[in-house]
Amino acid sequence: MYFGLSEDQEFFKDNVSKFLQDHAPLDVIKKIIEDDEHDLKNNIKNGLVNLGINSLLIPEEYGGLGLDLLFATAVSQSLGENIAPFSFLSSYVMAPIALINGGNTEQKEKYLKGILENNYKFGVGFSEFISARNDFGFIFKDNKINGKSIFVLDADDVSHLLLADENGVIGVVDTSDKNIEIIKLTTVDKTRSYSEVIFKNASIDVLENSITDIEPLKKSIDAGRIILAADSLGASEALIRKAVAYSKERKQFGRAIGSFQAVKHMCAEMASDLEPCYSLVWHAAHCFDNIPDESRLMACHAKSHVSEVSKVISKKATEVHGGMGFTDLMGIHYWFKRIGVNRQNLGSPETIREEAAKIQNL
Amino acid sequence: MNLNYGPEYKNFKKEVISFCKKWEGVHFVDEAKSPLTPITKVGGKKITRTEWQSILIKEGYFARSIPKEYGGYGGESDVIKNRIIATEFSNHGVPSPMSGQGIDMLVPTLLELGTEQQKKQYIEKTLLGEIIWCQGYSEPNAGSDLASLQTKGELVDGNWVINGQKIWTSTAQYSQMMFCLVRTEPEAKKHAGISYLLIPMETPGIEIRPLVDMTLKAGFNEVFFTNVTIPEANIVGKRGEGWAVANATLTHERGSLTNPNATMNRVNSLINIMKKETINGKKLIDIPVYRDKLMTLQAKVMAFQSNSLRVLSAKLNPGQDVKMAGMIQKYYGTELRHELEGFAVDVMGEIGTLYESSPHLRDKGSWQFLYMYYLGLIIGGGTSQIQKNIIAERGLGMPREPKVQEA
Numbered sequence: 001m002y003f004g005l006s007e008d009q010e011f012f013k014d015n016v017s018k019f020l021q022d023h024a025p026l027d028v029i030k031k032i033i034e035d036d037e038h039d040l041k042n043n044i045k046n047g048l049v050n051l052g053i054n055s056l057l058i059p060e061e062y063g064g065l066g067l068d069l070l071f072a073t074a075v076s077q078s079l080g081e082n083i084a085p086f087s088f089l090s091s092y093v094m095a096p097i098a099l100i101n102g103g104n105t106e107q108k109e110k111y112l113k114g115i116l117e118n119n120y121k122f123g124v125g126f127s128e129f130i131s132a133r134n135d136f137g138f139i140f141k142d143n144k145i146n147g148k149s150i151f152v153l154d155a156d157d158v159s160h161l162l163l164a165d166e167n168g169v170i171g172v173v174d175t176s177d178k179n180i181e182i183i184k185l186t187t188v189d190k191t192r193s194y195s196e197v198i199f200k201n202a203s204i205d206v207l208e209n210s211i212t213d214i215e216p217l218k219k220s221i222d223a224g225r226i227i228l229a230a231d232s233l234g235a236s237e238a239l240i241r242k243a244v245a246y247s248k249e250r251k252q253f254g255r256a257i258g259s260f261q262a263v264k265h266m267c268a269e270m271a272s273d274l275e276p277c278y279s280l281v282w283h284a285a286h287c288f289d290n291i292p293d294e295s296r297l298m299a300c301h302a303k304s305h306v307s308e309v310s311k312v313i314s315k316k317a318t319e320v321h322g323g324m325g326f327t328d329l330m331g332i333h334y335w336f337k338r339i340g341v342n343r344q345n346l347g348s349p350e351t352i353r354e355e356a357a358k359i360q361n362l
Numbered sequence: 363m364n365l366n367y368g369p370e371y372k373n374f375k376k377e378v379i380s381f382c383k384k385w386e387g388v389h390f391v392d393e394a395k396s397p398l399t400p401i402t403k404v405g406g407k408k409i410t411r412t413e414w415q416s417i418l419i420k421e422g423y424f425a426r427s428i429p430k431e432y433g434g435y436g437g438e439s440d441v442i443k444n445r446i447i448a449t450e451f452s453n454h455g456v457p458s459p460m461s462g463q464g465i466d467m468l469v470p471t472l473l474e475l476g477t478e479q480q481k482k483q484y485i486e487k488t489l490l491g492e493i494i495w496c497q498g499y500s501e502p503n504a505g506s507d508l509a510s511l512q513t514k515g516e517l518v519d520g521n522w523v524i525n526g527q528k529i530w531t532s533t534a535q536y537s538q539m540m541f542c543l544v545r546t547e548p549e550a551k552k553h554a555g556i557s558y559l560l561i562p563m564e565t566p567g568i569e570i571r572p573l574v575d576m577t578l579k580a581g582f583n584e585v586f587f588t589n590v591t592i593p594e595a596n597i598v599g600k601r602g603e604g605w606a607v608a609n610a611t612l613t614h615e616r617g618s619l620t621n622p623n624a625t626m627n628r629v630n631s632l633i634n635i636m637k638k639e640t641i642n643g644k645k646l647i648d649i650p651v652y653r654d655k656l657m658t659l660q661a662k663v664m665a666f667q668s669n670s671l672r673v674l675s676a677k678l679n680p681g682q683d684v685k686m687a688g689m690i691q692k693y694y695g696t697e698l699r700h701e702l703e704g705f706a707v708d709v710m711g712e713i714g715t716l717y718e719s720s721p722h723l724r725d726k727g728s729w730q731f732l733y734m735y736y737l738g739l740i741i742g743g744g745t746s747q748i749q750k751n752i753i754a755e756r757g758l759g760m761p762r763e764p765k766v767q768e769a
Contacts, residue, residue: 001367003674004672275686275690
């Protein structure tokens, strides 16, 4: 019995972290965001792909590494910790899982190889299935899609979009199709991109096995939620580390503010709240591949619980930094905002808790 | 990640289950000797607690790693087996082995630091429940700052003569012995002046006064010592080493008070209540606000369960670093349990406040009782505030509070 990340997983995770610390420190990320520096962003993207980040979940028969979700979870922790301006979730987690479970042989061959060879990248629009907002929605009919989707993850700069209708059928849309319009949205989190997409009779390739089976979609969402939880977990870890370090340096009333119990207890509370989240997220990822009966409930609880914990940490860690925490100069807000958007993606905590209750027939 | 225990444990589990089936419905004749002793089923087989203890030891379900010569099973310590035993006993409603400060704290201390004579004299009887121990640590002016304790022990003609007062002494009223921290070296510095003494509770000069707590049930005591005289040999470790002896035991302190699986069992009981209780004809489980809170708590308990698996894993895989995961357990577990029990009271509303033998009482009033009882556990054994100091200073490496200048 061993509960935790394996040596390989730790090693890969550390490599991702090291790469990001070397090539994407905060000032580089700021430059990418403020000056729209495409080359810098591409350097990061290419570097991570060179590490093999795009092939983690692709099965070996298609040439990928065929690793389990726990591996991807470890990677996601690093990406969150370093607020990486990189779209891991949709292209390299949710799309492969949806394709593996929902695609027919031909579809798998085409798309999975495309991801592996770095020719294809995917945006994901599942919001209308999870919790359709206002007048957003779309219909699949006769291999055409009509309507609009809000909050499509990573939709700019990708070759394909993966959409799920309200029945859980998954379709692939080619972004070169003239009958779609992608409108970039601006969220507080500038490290990743979100879009509204309008479809006017665009062509779709419906994933064959998703027509009769909702599992491909649900599995993709489960995986996505665990990966988002891991991203917030990593971001929270970084915030606690920053808060503790700052509290040891910053002096007021003649002593380090970290020696005051008011500050110390805030840090202890953050650490205590976060510590069980590592185990919960890893456990959920392990169940995803190994214990399917417990997997969906754990994915729900991992996402909603880590969302709650990291929200509180993003507040308290900012407070420990005092006025400086509130400034753009210090940049704490990048982590605060990343956590804020993760919380809403693929279902807010309240939405997911209702799902968790239903899973248990409550 | 590998959550399989391996084939040898499958067989062991089968054995334990068949043992449990054999003894299902076992019921003790004697009264509970400690507030932490599990409540047993009425009916079924009759047996004394001491007999039960000795059956469990013989099977290797209790005192596994304690040498045979001192009354234990004499096997290897095995955390997975312990876990299987605890789980199956609880699943089958078979009474757990006795616990308490003697078994959980004194026995490991004697094994590590006691004399041969002390081991022979006390360990077996303690395991069998023939000697119940209480712990004499806290004093009215030495709580969180335990090392400032003032109860005095003087060596007079080959005997320790003890004067002073202890407080929060659970089980003192039915204990035969106390392990006690006493200041024997008044000239030495704070921590260096303390000795660890073993005091028979029948010794003249000991007065026990019950200290009723908010639950009106569990009951602590105050223990007063007036010229209490015990043999010089009743000391564990050397004079002035009591602080180190006591700290050796702190690492043995039981984790059962915050057992996450027991907490999850409470979540499941709460779900049953929410399926039965209604407001204006509507079941609580169908009311979104309550549903949402229930799921929030279930997720938190699940996280705590996973955390404890990780702590368990580190016991099996030396080198795995789970320092923080272990350090937060007391704080996290007691606060969580208190919150959960309190939410169940909210679920029942006014009915949740019924107590003792009131009409309409649910689950024997256990929710209200445990809601209060866990507030006691949040405070006892190092308050949540002390835990946060420890987590911040030893876990996160934050600076200590500057010492106040002595006047």
